[in-house]
Amino acid sequence: MRICFYPGCSYASTAGYKESTEAVCQKLGIELVVIPDWNCCGATVMFGENKLRATALAARHFALTQAMGFEEIVTGCNACYATLGKAARLLNEDAELFIKTKDVLQALGLTLDRIPKIRHLFEILTKAMPDAPSERYRSLSVGAYYGCQLTRPHQFLDKGGYPEILETFLERIGFAVTDHSARTQCCGASHAVIYKDECRNLSARIIREISDKGAQIITTICPLCQFNLDQAQTGDLTPRIPVTYFTQLAGLALGLSATSLGMNKLLVSAEKVISRP
Amino acid sequence: MNKASKPNPFTSISDIATINACIQCGTCSGSCPLSDQMDHAPRELFALIREGEYDMALKSNTPWFCVSCYACMVRCPKEIPVTDLMYAFKEIITRKRTAPKNQKMPDMYRAFSRIIKAKGRITESYVMALYGVKHPLDALKNIPLAVKMILRKRLEPKALSVSDPESFARLFELTEKSEDKA
Ligand code: SF4
């Protein structure tokens, strides 16, 4: 299977999201065709600056995708997913905005006639992963963390309030899951970078809740969620619990080595937890 | 002067009329992860606008603390697009330059936007460096973390970029013009 992939700006500098995505996709026979010359989607910034600009930044990829002959764009970042999804929804609903956006892209030498479907990498891997490829991690209890944007507008993967797709996935591929109440609590997202003190408690509450409920490891679906939960574990504020990507757990289940999944890049090491689950 | 007779600066927002349906239940504010930092959390901000307190609304720090988590929007019983409204408020406040002076997020957004315009892609350390010119303390606080990232080979040594940044930047110019015309 070939998929049209939008990596997003933080993909390459994450704690192994790139390595694990590539390794797992290769193992499953999925070819990631990266949109050539992709740009930043505008994230949570551009819609607050200029709606047309925000839409055009996202839609530049819709035109590039069309030129590649794909009908769908797949991304692994929740913020990119929500931003591209929002632009796609607006363009489908608002004919005037569509024409203005098309004109901007035309001036850049690009053609936009149709809006692709925006999908999350998680959807693709959920379908492609085999049932429990290994029984090795059956007793490793994982706290699933969705973060905020994945199941909220403008895409509906699952119920916004109490999603279960990640737990279902983890159990199916051979892990134990720990129920907890922080699954969609916000980690502070990009505000955590400059409002460190104000946001530290948001991440700390999530980490303590998941750890108190008995999880040994946390898994996330988004570069920023992983980053915030991993880096917040300093001082006495929280216990230490490794924060991984779902692609890293999928890779472990498929028998891939932790290093090939980039797990040596985590701030809180997962080595102990995964060596004797 | 009678408040109600002041011009409403928010009329250009396409969804603004939806706030008339707000029942002031506070579900949005109660769901908001950063409501404790806001001077008028979403419910209150909508009340201010309905009461014609436009100056207070334009100076509110609330939109700048919105992290776009959409918790309010999925829970609002009247289906008011709270998050989308926060974006629209930011756009208007930026144009009118009424953001509170001590608010850091407008500077962060400006740095972010300037890097996109210049390079097409974001390299976090470059945004931080640009933002840090005005807020050196925040930049310094991130140094211990940056060291850990370097040790794990996670800091981009050079800026990410699209292949032809100059023609990419035209996207910004083109959207600027059509905004001014509007
Ligand atoms: S949740 Fe909706 S109805 Fe309730 S106060 Fe907020 S905007 Fe108004």
Ligand code: SF4
């Ligand atoms: S989207 Fe913004 S206003 Fe709404 S709950 Fe999240 S941070 Fe608060």
